[in-house]
Amino acid sequence: MKSIRIENAAKSYAGEAIIHNLNLTVPVGSFFALLGPSGSGKTTLLRLIAGFEQLDQGAIFLGDDEITTVPAHKRKINTVFQQYALFPHMNVFDNVAYGLRIKGISENILEEKVNYILSVVHLEKYRYKSIAQLSGGQQQRIALARAIVNEPEVLLLDEPLAALDLKLRERMLLELIELQDTLKMTFIYVTHDQLEALTVADYMAIMDHDGTIQQVGIPKLIYENPKNSFIASFVGTTNLFHGNLLSNKSGHFEFFIPQLGMFELASTGEYPWVRDGATAVMSLRPEKIEISKTPLFNFSNMVEGFVKSIVYHGRSTQYNVQLINELVVSVFEQNEDHFPQEVIDYDDHVYLYWQKENVVILES
Amino acid sequence: MIERLKSCFLKEMPFFLAAPAVLWAIILFLFPLLCLIFTSFIDQDTGLFSWYNYHHIANITIAIIIIRSLFYALLTTFFTLIIGYPIAYYVAFYARAKEYMLFFLTLPFWTNLIVLVYAWFFLLEREGLINFLLTKLGLITEPLQLAYTTGSVILVMTYCYIPFMIMPLYSVLNKFNMRLLEASCDLGATYFQTLRHVIIPVSLPGIRTGIILVFVPSFGEFIVPALMGGAKQLTVGSLISYYFVVSKNYAIGSAFTILSGLILLLTAILIYFLITLIKK
Numbered sequence: 009m010k011s012i013r014i015e016n017a018a019k020s021y022a023g024e025a026i027i028h029n030l031n032l033t034v035p036v037g038s039f040f041a042l043l044g045p046s047g048s049g050k051t052t053l054l055r056l057i058a059g060f061e062q063l064d065q066g067a068i069f070l071g072d073d074e075i076t077t078v079p080a081h082k083r084k085i086n087t088v089f090q091q092y093a094l095f096p097h098m099n100v101f102d103n104v105a106y107g108l109r110i111k112g113i114s115e116n117i118l119e120e121k122v123n124y125i126l127s128v129v130h131l132e133k134y135r136y137k138s139i140a141q142l143s144g145g146q147q148q149r150i151a152l153a154r155a156i157v158n159e160p161e162v163l164l165l166d167e168p169l170a171a172l173d174l175k176l177r178e179r180m181l182l183e184l185i186e187l188q189d190t191l192k193m194t195f196i197y198v199t200h201d202q203l204e205a206l207t208v209a210d211y212m213a214i215m216d217h218d219g220t221i222q223q224v225g226i227p228k229l230i231y232e233n234p235k236n237s238f239i240a241s242f243v244g245t246t247n248l249f250h251g252n253l254l255s256n257k258s259g260h261f262e263f264f265i266p267q268l269g270m271f272e273l274a275s276t277g278e279y280p281w282v283r284d285g286a287t288a289v290m291s292l293r294p295e296k297i298e299i300s301k302t303p304l305f306n307f308s309n310m311v312e313g314f315v316k317s318i319v320y321h322g323r324s325t326q327y328n329v330q331l332i333n334e335l336v337v338s339v340f341e342q343n344e345d346h347f348p349q350e351v352i353d354y355d356d357h358v359y360l361y362w363q364k365e366n367v368v369i370l371e372s
Numbered sequence: 373m374i375e376r377l378k379s380c381f382l383k384e385m386p387f388f389l390a391a392p393a394v395l396w397a398i399i400l401f402l403f404p405l406l407c408l409i410f411t412s413f414i415d416q417d418t419g420l421f422s423w424y425n426y427h428h429i430a431n432i433t434i435a436i437i438i439i440r441s442l443f444y445a446l447l448t449t450f451f452t453l454i455i456g457y458p459i460a461y462y463v464a465f466y467a468r469a470k471e472y473m474l475f476f477l478t479l480p481f482w483t484n485l486i487v488l489v490y491a492w493f494f495l496l497e498r499e500g501l502i503n504f505l506l507t508k509l510g511l512i513t514e515p516l517q518l519a520y521t522t523g524s525v526i527l528v529m530t531y532c533y534i535p536f537m538i539m540p541l542y543s544v545l546n547k548f549n550m551r552l553l554e555a556s557c558d559l560g561a562t563y564f565q566t567l568r569h570v571i572i573p574v575s576l577p578g579i580r581t582g583i584i585l586v587f588v589p590s591f592g593e594f595i596v597p598a599l600m601g602g603a604k605q606l607t608v609g610s611l612i613s614y615y616f617v618v619s620k621n622y623a624i625g626s627a628f629t630i631l632s633g634l635i636l637l638l639t640a641i642l643i644y645f646l647i648t649l650i651k652k
Contacts, residue, residue, distance in 0.1 A: 058554075058558060059557075060554050060557070060558075079557075080554075080557045080558060081557045081558070081559075081560050081561055081562060082560075085558075086558055086559065087554075087555070087558045089551055089554070089555060091549075091551060093549065093551035093552050093554065093555040094555075095552060095555070095556075095570060095574070096574060097570075097573045097574050097576070106556070106559050106561075106569070107559035107560050110559060110560045110561045110565055110569075111560055154555075154559070155558075155559075158559065158560070
């Protein structure tokens with residue numbers, strides 16, 4: 009179990025920079041999610057760590073050892089590939105045993121290890137099945153077993169669940185967390201799915217379209233305190249309001265949204281750009297808004313609007329509400345009651361309430 | 373009534389579609405083969421059933437001819453494989469204009485065999501291009517005996533049959549999942565370990581098809597050995613053509629054809645299973 013440290017990394021293809029000046033530390037033993045939209049260079053970063061690509065500039069460290077120029081087959085790092093890349097001419101056992109056989113481990117020790125790992129991924133019964141006979145989920149587990157049986161210092165997972173259906177994906181996520189806990193390995197998990205990243209990760213890094221890491225931290229912190237509007241809208245969903253910070257009589261900042269009015273703020277954080285009159289963005293998560301047809305009390309902020317569309321998700325309902333300044337705000341409401349007391353319908357006039365502590369002010 | 377016929381026709385569609393091909397195979401393959409087997413057991417003088425034809429060909433001269441053909445076929449197969457595999461590998465994995473490369477590689481296949489062989493004569497003869505150049509360069513004083521040798525037969529046969537090896541190899545390697553190379557490398561394998569344990573085993577179906585496609589027809593090849601090997605190089609193909617075309621001894625010709633066909637079949641099956649052994 010070792011950490012990964014990347015220093016001043018740069019990589020370009022055909023003159024086009026994929027990543028540049030990238031610094032990242034993956035703590036030892038962590039379940040680290042690398043989250044980013046398609047084309048953000050997250051897979052490239054993973055391939056650089058695995059050794060399938062070479063850096064143009066910078067250095068990669070595995071623990072304290074620099075591995076920048078070490079070829080892939082000599083790195084104590086294993087990968088679970090997106091499309092599994094299982095060897096089609098071998099059965100389950102031989103696939104999992106491949107890495108150990110290459111290392112020249114004796115057959116009886118190898119058999120013991122492979123059988124143990126197959127039991128860890130619940131596939132001991134399928135030992136002698138051919139790969140083509142397995143379902144997607146089972147192939148996924150074999151790919152996982154084939155990598156972890158080598159006891160790598162770091163395990164790389166490249167969108168490993170992308171090809172699975174939702175139910176299976178949810179189950180595999182929990183199993184991955186459990187597995188990482190048992191094996192005590194450093195996991196680096198690449199995904200474009202923010203829900204997956206939030207579920208599995210101890211730490212996560214978010215990359216933007218330019219291959220820049222925008223924020224690193226624990227998932228809860230990133231979700232609740234996004235650093236900028238890209239993070240706020242990429243991790244989870246949010247409503248972004250553009251406006252200005254204005255200082256009130258008591259020296260606190262309030263947020264002014266044109267054509268909508270003034271809104272109370274709890275705090276703005278100590279940033280150099282925070283000053284009276286500065287333009288800023290207010291991020292308000294849909295689940296932090298209360299929706300009602302009748303006026304409510306004890307909320308610090310309120311806007312009014314008309315329901316434009318309703319999306320029923322089962323456990324929650326999403327209302328898209330058009331405000332007087334034409335802006336559309338999303339609201340999530342838990343469907344707590346079988347027979348809700350108040351039924352909100354299309355074109356209903358509604359009040360939206362939120363507490364001042366539940367918004368985040370971002371640099372515009 | 374028409375409805376019933378229609379539904380019957382639709383239900384039996386596969387049969388109707390396959391029927392012409394089956395008919396073709398029966399008329400032009402199975403029937404002649406049965407005729408051949410029948411003829412091989414008929415004494416040409418008496419017209420009665422007899423083992424005579426087989427006794428007649430059970431001798432050392434015939435054995436040598438069959439062994440020579442096997443030897444040519446095996447060497448041709450071997451050389452087409454070891455030359456064809458890297459070529460197919462290169463075209464499938466690295467080449468840019470794959471279609472053009474394949475077109476040029478399969479060019480021998482498009483050209484008349486006689487023309488091909490004579491083109492080689494132009495190069496290999498005593499007064500041919502190679503001897504001419506070597507003499508001019510002062511590397512040799514006497515022209516080398518290049519044509520009419522076993523080597524020249526194998527060379528030209530390899531040249532003629534290599535498209536049959538490259539095509540199936542290419543079609544398998546072209547579909548090869550490149551991620552497997554990375555997976556193997558990721559699991560600690562060097563390039564040669566990956567070649568041995570992943571690339572070759574995965575391309576095994578192509579290797580097998582290529583070997584059968586080259587081995588079977590090259591066993592029966594008679595134009596190249598006849599022209600390139602000189603008159604003394606009798607092979608199975610040339611002997612069959614001698615029996616049927618020159619001496620008109622159909623009975624013995626049939627017996628010989630059946631015998632060499634069986635030997636070919638057995639050898640091909642043997643090779644097929646030997647290849648399977650390299651799987652892991």
